[in-house]
Amino acid sequence: MTTTVLVLVESVNEYLPILENSGLRLILAPTPAMRAEAIATRGTEITAVLTRGPLGFEAHEMDALPDLKIICVIGAGYERVDLPAAEARGIVVTNGAGVNAPTVADHAMSLLLSIVRDIPQGDASVRRSEWRKLTRPSFEGKRLGILGLGAVGMAIARRAAGFDMLVNYHSRTPRTDVDYTYCATPLELASASDFLIVATPGGAATQHLIDRTALDALGSDGFIVNIARASVIDTEALIQALQQQRIAGAALDVFDDEPQVPDALKSLNNVILSPHVAGLSPEASRGTVQLVADNLLAFFAGKPVLTPVHS
Known part of the structure; x- marks a missing residue:
């Protein structure tokens, strides 16, 4: 047959x-x-x-x-x-x-580098002949929080080691096969992070794990990257945090109603957007x-x- x-x-x-x-x-x-x-x-x-x-x-x-x-x-x-x-x-x-985990992890780190070092704004300033020299954070010694330590999260953690970053994570249960620091809740993870990458599956169990409280815990110097599912972050809370500069920036590869993206996100210069391509290579x-x-x-x-x- x-x-x-x-x-x-x-x-x-x-x-x-x-x-x-x-x-x-x-x-x-x-x-x-x-x-x-x-x-x-x-x-x-x-x-x-x-x-x-x-x-x-x-x-x-x-x-x-x-x-x-x-x-x-x-x-x-x-x-x-x-x-x-x-x-x-x-x-x-x-x-x-697991098949596309290396590619997703590459994209996650690319987004993180781009938003923290503000590559798009630097590129735009050169194209406008402004030659603005932006002073941006470095990566060495920073605390990277990974929400979800599955295949993608582990691949991100391995890449973070190359930047001499300290890795913390939250997942449903602690892993016994890693030396990274486990945080019992997403809020605890956000509090312990300079940079936060969302790498957990979507669905009801992870809906809005990152809410206003978690974003405030990440703080005004904190950056967040989402290469997982948009539903994990409360989008309205994220927009408000970015508009009010309660966090430093965000880089997003996923959105609630793809391919539609909120105009509020498009209007912000402390956000990098990519069209759900993290897993494509x-x-x-x-x-x-x-x-x-x-x-x-x-x-x-x-x-x-x-x-x-x-x-």
Whole structure:
């Protein structure tokens, strides 16, 4: 039986031949209209879905696919996939945890360097022939807080070592395999940080872990970077903290209603914005699609999948 995969993602098209060369048939539906049409007109053919966290896959869509067996999510996050509905149907869900961690960590550090050293403003001043010499903080000896010490958080921590930074972290439980300092709450972590990087999954469990109180604890000299999910930070509280200079700056790769970005953020010069590209690189995209292929081939061969997720 041919495995037919409904492909909802748009960022890895160059590497989809990996799936086709594995004998998988693809239905490309990267827009909401194409997605709805494919489900309505070809639902009986579809046995697998390829999506990503923000795109998700909902219960009513699963109900329209009688032969759906597996949902593969690109990247670590799967916050908009209805896991209880999938489990009720016996549909397996996998993710791409860890594959793009080096790329995400590179982007996180790039954003941190850019906002702390204010590279965009320096570049703009040179282009305007102003030649403003900005005095900005250095990194050596600074306290880096990492919210979420999974694969991405660990990759960030390793990179921070190259800058002689002190690493603190918060996660659901302390890790016994690291020497970094554990903080019991996000608030405690913010208080112990000069720079704070958000690297935890999205979803209800992490909604607004960084709120006004945590931002105030980070302080007027503190910087925050988010390469995880926008929902982890209270966006309105962040905007107010930036406008009132209660924190020094922010760099964001994720937003609540992508691709829409609040005008208030766009108007601020103490913010750097990037279009949710932290996980994108040729290496990461190739590895991510290969993992999808490996999971699908294993599943349809009756073997355990490599990266299952559960509610």
